[in-house]
Amino acid sequence: MKWQTSKIQISRSCFQSNLNFINSLLGPETTMSSVVKGNAYGHGIEPFVQLAVESGLRHFSVFSADEAYRVHQISRDHDASIMIMGMIPDEALEWVIDNGIEFFVFESNRLEKSIEAAQKVGKKAKIHLELETGMNRTGLNEAQLLDAIGRITSNENLLTIKGVCTHFAGAESIANYLRIERQKTQFLKLSQIVKNSSMDVPFFHSTCSAGAIRYPEMKDRLSRVGIIQYGFWPSYETFIEYSSELADKSDPLTRIISWKSSIMDIKQVKRGQYIGYGSLYLAGKDMTIATVPIGYGNGYSRSLSNMGRVLIRGTRTAVLGKVNMNLICVDVTDIAGAERGDEVVLIGKQGRMEITVADFGDASKQINYELLTRLPHNLPREIVD
Numbered sequence: 001m002k003w004q005t006s007k008i009q010i011s012r013s014c015f016q017s018n019l020n021f022i023n024s025l026l027g028p029e030t031t032m033s034s035v036v037k038g039n040a041y042g043h044g045i046e047p048f049v050q051l052a053v054e055s056g057l058r059h060f061s062v063f064s065a066d067e068a069y070r071v072h073q074i075s076r077d078h079d080a081s082i083m084i085m086g087m088i089p090d091e092a093l094e095w096v097i098d099n100g101i102e103f104f105v106f107e108s109n110r111l112e113k114s115i116e117a118a119q120k121v122g123k124k125a126k127i128h129l130e131l132e133t134g135m136n137r138t139g140l141n142e143a144q145l146l147d148a149i150g151r152i153t154s155n156e157n158l159l160t161i162k163g164v165c166t167h168f169a170g171a172e173s174i175a176n177y178l179r180i181e182r183q184k185t186q187f188l189k190l191s192q193i194v195k196n197s198s199m200d201v202p203f204f205h206s207t208c209s210a211g212a213i214r215y216p217e218m219k220d221r222l223s224r225v226g227i228i229q230y231g232f233w234p235s236y237e238t239f240i241e242y243s244s245e246l247a248d249k250s251d252p253l254t255r256i257i258s259w260k261s262s263i264m265d266i267k268q269v270k271r272g273q274y275i276g277y278g279s280l281y282l283a284g285k286d287m288t289i290a291t292v293p294i295g296y297g298n299g300y301s302r303s304l305s306n307m308g309r310v311l312i313r314g315t316r317t318a319v320l321g322k323v324n325m326n327l328i329c330v331d332v333t334d335i336a337g338a339e340r341g342d343e344v345v346l347i348g349k350q351g352r353m354e355i356t357v358a359d360f361g362d363a364s365k366q367i368n369y370e371l372l373t374r375l376p377h378n379l380p381r382e383i384v385d
């Protein structure tokens with residue numbers, strides 16, 4: 001891949017500063033599993049995992065076997081643990097077990113298939129029992145758990161139990177308080193059944209970013225940390241609540257991603273002329289416009305038509321008219337000296353100005369998580385200081 005019209009940069013120093021914050025949050029007893037599903041929340045699995053490994057992280061969580069494969073390519077020489085929380089096609093199980101990849105078991109089928117595959121490969125499958133505690137998505141209920149314990153204890157030569165876990169149904173929102181409290185109680189109850197069995201379990205884990213922040217009593221020895229390592233709060237209210245008790249209200253997290261393009265062309269438009277498709281933008285004065293080679297086909301949402309903002313020469317300026325498939329027009333009338341080749345920041349900082357993912361997300365009605373993971377996979381990503 002080369003000659004792309006925009007690129008993503010990932011900041012090493014900002015990542016390190018987020019890790020410092022996360023370490024202070026988790027404390028020395030809790031291992032962080034770096035959640036890199038969704039192409040590392042759009043940051044790119046390969047560069048991000050490389051950066052994480054260099055920063056000392058040795059535990060990664062992904063949704064599916066294909067993501068585990070990509071993480072493994074990068075982390076294999078560093079003795080890192082990889083944990084699959086979701087989908088594994090049956091035909092991938094042998095590779096998963098052979099390479100020591102850990103995975104969630106939330107239904108009896110997968111347990112059976114794991115036992116068979118472990119036998120074939122001649123290695124133990126490393127499993128985490130996912131428990132149903134109230135999210136009602138995936139997980140073993142009490143009866144299924146008892147059944148699983150029976151099958152695990154009679155196949156101890158083929159299975160290693162690495163963890164027992166659950167996931168909270170919206171820990172980032174105070175409105176879900178009661179539901180999460182019930183889940184906590186249920187998790188502790190079901191965990192006790194496991195503790196009373198003969199199984200020896202190294203990790204009990206239930207917290208995501210919001211859980212680690214809002215339910216520190218649940219962080220245990222492993223926490224699955226996603227969004228905050230990239231410098232985003234799980235929700236605005238999580239930050240408000242977190243900082244409400246603190247004298248210092250400054251944000252301890254820093255976004256590590258920037259997305260940049262450049263000016264392709266400049267032209268003059270006379271007062272009274274429409275700019276771009278249709279009649280969405282009418283020049284109310286003589287204007288200078290710049291075209292930038294990114295559009296909805298490159299991940300720049302159409303809902304930012306007439307709404308988006310970009311940075312050029314340290315100035316925040318507006319997207320004029322419709323976002324096209326591969327182009328936007330922006331106003332450079334008041335940006336002295338703007339010329340072909342100038343850097344255009346779509347997300348991130350330039351000088352003292354910043355376009356945040358939230359600015360972007362609000363305008364396009366997407367939450368951080370969605371916007372980030374929809375950044376195209378084929379954009380080049382580079383690590384910068």
Ligand SMILES: *Cc1c(COP(=O)(O)O)cnc(C)c1O
Nearest residue numbers: 035085167208209224225226227
């Ligand atoms: C995505 C995910 C996480 C991480 O969530 P964040 O809010 O990004 O920290 C943790 N656990 C599970 C099961 C997940 O799917």
